[in-house]
Amino acid sequence: MFQRFYGCSALLLALVTLQMIASAQVQRSFVSPGFEQPDISLPPFSSGTYILADESQIPGWNTNAGDNLIEIWETGFGGFTSLAGTQFAEINATQPAGLSQDFCFLGGETVDYSFWHRGRDGIDSIRLLINGSEFTRMGSGNAAWTNYTGSFGIGGSGAFELRFESLFTVGGPASGNFLDEVRIATPLDAFVELDGISFSDLENSGGNIPVLLISGDITASKTVDVIASGGTASGASDYSLSATVTIPPGNYDGTTAMAIPINLTVTNDAAAEGNEDIILNLANPSAGITFMSTSVCGMAGNTSAVYTIIDDETLIYDTLPQRQFINQPLLHDREIAGIKVYPNPFAELTTIRILPGPISGTLEVWDMLGRMRKSVVLEKQEEIQLLKGQLCAGQYLLRVRDENGIGSFERIIIND
Numbered sequence: 001m002f003q004r005f006y007g008c009s010a011l012l013l014a015l016v017t018l019q020m021i022a023s024a025q026v027q028r029s030f031v032s033p034g035f036e037q038p039d040i041s042l043p044p045f046s047s048g049t050y051i052l053a054d055e056s057q058i059p060g061w062n063t064n065a066g067d068n069l070i071e072i073w074e075t076g077f078g079g080f081t082s083l084a085g086t087q088f089a090e091i092n093a094t095q096p097a098g099l100s101q102d103f104c105f106l107g108g109e110t111v112d113y114s115f116w117h118r119g120r121d122g123i124d125s126i127r128l129l130i131n132g133s134e135f136t137r138m139g140s141g142n143a144a145w146t147n148y149t150g151s152f153g154i155g156g157s158g159a160f161e162l163r164f165e166s167l168f169t170v171g172g173p174a175s176g177n178f179l180d181e182v183r184i185a186t187p188l189d190a191f192v193e194l195d196g197i198s199f200s201d202l203e204n205s206g207g208n209i210p211v212l213l214i215s216g217d218i219t220a221s222k223t224v225d226v227i228a229s230g231g232t233a234s235g236a237s238d239y240s241l242s243a244t245v246t247i248p249p250g251n252y253d254g255t256t257a258m259a260i261p262i263n264l265t266v267t268n269d270a271a272a273e274g275n276e277d278i279i280l281n282l283a284n285p286s287a288g289i290t291f292m293s294t295s296v297c298g299m300a301g302n303t304s305a306v307y308t309i310i311d312d313e314t315l316i317y318d319t320l321p322q323r324q325f326i327n328q329p330l331l332h333d334r335e336i337a338g339i340k341v342y343p344n345p346f347a348e349l350t351t352i353r354i355l356p357g358p359i360s361g362t363l364e365v366w367d368m369l370g371r372m373r374k375s376v377v378l379e380k381q382e383e384i385q386l387l388k389g390q391l392c393a394g395q396y397l398l399r400v401r402d403e404n405g406i407g408s409f410e411r412i413i414i415n416d
Contacts, residue, residue: 025295026293027060027102028188028216029215031061031251032059036085036086053070062100063093067095073087083181091164091176091179092175097165097166103162104159104215107154110154113151113182114182114183116147117177118141118144118146118180120169121169121175123142123170124140125166125168126164126167126177127164129162130161157297158297164182187219189216189290190252190289191293191294192212192224192291193292193301193302193303194212194302195212196210197306199307200310201266202310203267203310204312212245214260216251217250218288219249221246221249222285222286222289223245224282225245226241226243226280226281227281227283228241228280229279229280231306233278238309239309247289273311275310276308277309278309280306281304282303339398341410344410344413348387349385353382355382359381360379360380360381361400361403363386363400364398365391365396366397366398367394373391374389388414395412396412396414397410398411
């Protein structure tokens, strides 16, 4: 049995690098500024009063409390109503502590802040710390919410922690210091970038389209242009692209959950024309938009990307001795008669059964960029085991061909 294999160490390195970068977010505004997330009236909390939750359950907010607990109240509980929305926080959950969020600020920016504070059993007091240094302190009674505003300048770009820390509470160390509606009063420029530098999909799927990652508070609609600046694909026949992307108002956290898709559509045709690519570039941002990384503070954003249209006709038929199937579409995402793969997806090993019986020919594994990654000669076999080996996690196209070049196809998925 002859086996040919092409490794993917360089590809794997690129994927690992991108995943590591994508695991962090750059923050330009307060996340959940009114402590409205999660909704504590719903499962798993279902509280009509208040909750003590681990900081991991409260989006955006961190605590320096030794037990990592953050306390959220529902409006009306204990006779206290929230300033806005239906929830607010108590800084002294079970002990004196502070609530904080981390930001990326640019040199030369001025940060205007605004927050509302209220005592619980009398006049409670807190202080605002910037990167651990006290900036200001204040105290508020329990009769009403008090608004505090201010500003500070940024000398050099970098990461900054803003922490609201307890100083004193009338009711003792385990209660007091209500906080609500914590915001950067004058929104900073939102950071925008593409979510990667390389994308691809089969022509008849046309998926895996790039999206815009956004970090920041956008109070009025903004626009960014996505321009096709080159590549081998033709805008007249292979794809359509509407350049202007509108970003609606919202408090964006830099994650794919809040990403905005670009207006790219791939045209599915029956022509065997090989893989083609589109070079995409971001341009012409509205005022209030800056092209910067949403994952690494201070790094330039991804403003260019390549989208590869994988020609399914060429991928399947360009190695057949006769091109009798050139106009048939690729069958995928479902079981294809002639091959059974189990389990699928798999992590290390899967079994391939060829129906209706033993054949001689070849078994090939192709990646989504149209490259053959593995080839095995079949000698009157109907079942073969496929090892992951050095194949990267991802989607592949499995092809089994008999001695006459007639083949069947199946999509397989390899997990980490």
